[in-house]
Amino acid sequence: MVFVLIGVLCVVLRLGGWVQFHQDDLWAWVIVLSPFALAAAWWAWADASGLTQRKAMQSMDERKAARREQQMEALGQFRPGKKKR
Known part of the structure; x- marks a missing residue:
């Protein structure tokens, strides 16, 4: 959930024009969207390892x-x- 919140914050900052993450537009979006990829990886690991079911x-x-x-x-x-x- 933390990664999703960080991702939403980055998207808002990027679209609002308040923060420039990188000079190149492609790398800026890669940086902005990377927390969502980390969240997906975390959820996949948590489900595969049984952490979600144990909790x-x-x-x-x-x-x-x-x-x-x-x-x-x-x-x-x-x-x-x-x-x-």
Whole structure:
């Protein structure tokens, strides 16, 4: 997400005429658009390595644990500050 934000900022600065990244117009656009290529490479790596799936599973496990704790509290069977007997 950071690469996308940097890319959008570079495009806005380039199109607004506030910053000149390079003398040659082709290289200027290569510099401006490179964060988008880096973002695509990062997302491809994250999906291929399983990082995205691991984070999704961890988030789901945390939600399940919180929901179970809330249900146990509602039943009066579990209080976070007390030990179970």
